[in-house]
Amino acid sequence: MDKHVLDQAEGLRRLLAREAPRLVALVGGDEQAGTSSAVINLAAALARQGKDVLVIDEHCDAKSLARAVGIETPRTIADVAAGMPLDEVAARYYERVRVLAAPPSAMVGVRPDDLLEALNDGVDVVLIDARLNADGALSPLAMQAHDVVVVMRANAQSITGAYACVKRLHFAHAIHQFRVLINGVTSASDAYGVYQNLTAVGSRYLAVSFSPAGAVSLDVRLARAALLGRSVVEAFPAAPATLDFRRIAVDLLHWPSRPADPAATRRTTTRPAPAPVASAV
Numbered sequence: 001m002d003k004h005v006l007d008q009a010e011g012l013r014r015l016l017a018r019e020a021p022r023l024v025a026l027v028g029g030d031e032q033a034g035t036s037s038a039v040i041n042l043a044a045a046l047a048r049q050g051k052d053v054l055v056i057d058e059h060c061d062a063k064s065l066a067r068a069v070g071i072e073t074p075r076t077i078a079d080v081a082a083g084m085p086l087d088e089v090a091a092r093y094y095e096r097v098r099v100l101a102a103p104p105s106a107m108v109g110v111r112p113d114d115l116l117e118a119l120n121d122g123v124d125v126v127l128i129d130a131r132l133n134a135d136g137a138l139s140p141l142a143m144q145a146h147d148v149v150v151v152m153r154a155n156a157q158s159i160t161g162a163y164a165c166v167k168r169l170h171f172a173h174a175i176h177q178f179r180v181l182i183n184g185v186t187s188a189s190d191a192y193g194v195y196q197n198l199t200a201v202g203s204r205y206l207a208v209s210f211s212p213a214g215a216v217s218l219d220v221r222l223a224r225a226a227l228l229g230r231s232v233v234e235a236f237p238a239a240p241a242t243l244d245f246r247r248i249a250v251d252l253l254h255w256p257s258r259p260a261d262p263a264a265t266r267r268t269t270t271r272p273a274p275a276p277v278a279s280a281v
């Protein structure tokens with residue numbers, strides 16, 4: 001075949017190739033932050049926007065996201081890394097949403113770049129229900145995320161937990177920019193007060209910056225949907241929490257990626273920063 005035709009074909013192939021998926025890692029400031037709920041509801045909201053979403057569950061325990069939505073699968077991210085097609089490994093949770101288990105043992109010896117290439121199989125957005133290790137570090141895959149979102153609630157305990165989480169991530173990976181998603185807010189001023197509290201302490205003691213990811217209303221239908229093993233987005237389309245998740249999903253697609261951080265080396269000589277004043281407003 002003529003070389004000119006081959007060059008045209010290659011150019012067309014690149015033009016039609018899908019862009020690499022956007023990676024968003026969500027991590028809870030404490031166990032009650034509602035991270036898994038945020039992940040699965042954001043996934044459903046993104047699917048409503050016509051996006052193909054892959055949810056990666058790094059917890060893989062009795063309280064894992066996959067089990068919460070009724071998915072039992074022996075397959076893990078290690079199978080994808082070994083060459084199995086993503087469609088055969090990931091469990092289908094909802095139209096356009098797949099869930100893939102990623103226990104820490106599955107990441108041993110896996111190159112993140114190779115894994116990212118394997119995950120680029122008809123996926124627009126990857127949402128990682130991230131888990132910190134004993135040193136407060138993210139998994140090799142979550143470290144590649146374009147956005148690191150700290151999930152918290154609008155109460156004093158969660159503010160303290162979110163600050164501790166940010167401090168560990170900052171010292172483990174030298175991350176300087178975070179997004180904050182606040183669950184269970186009763187008003188816009190409630191969310192603003194919590195966000196301002198965390199921002200003031202973080203910028204003063206850690207020299208990190210925050211951007212709002214959004215806030216989710218305190219809504220009893222979140223718990224009802226969870227009991228049904230469904231997202232509130234699909235179970236209660238008109239619920240306040242559903243409208244919030246759909247708004248966040250629209251914004252997420254246009255978030256500017258955080259700037260590249262220095263090499264992820266753990267700091268050992270930095271003086272510990274004090275805990276924030278635990279005030280919800």
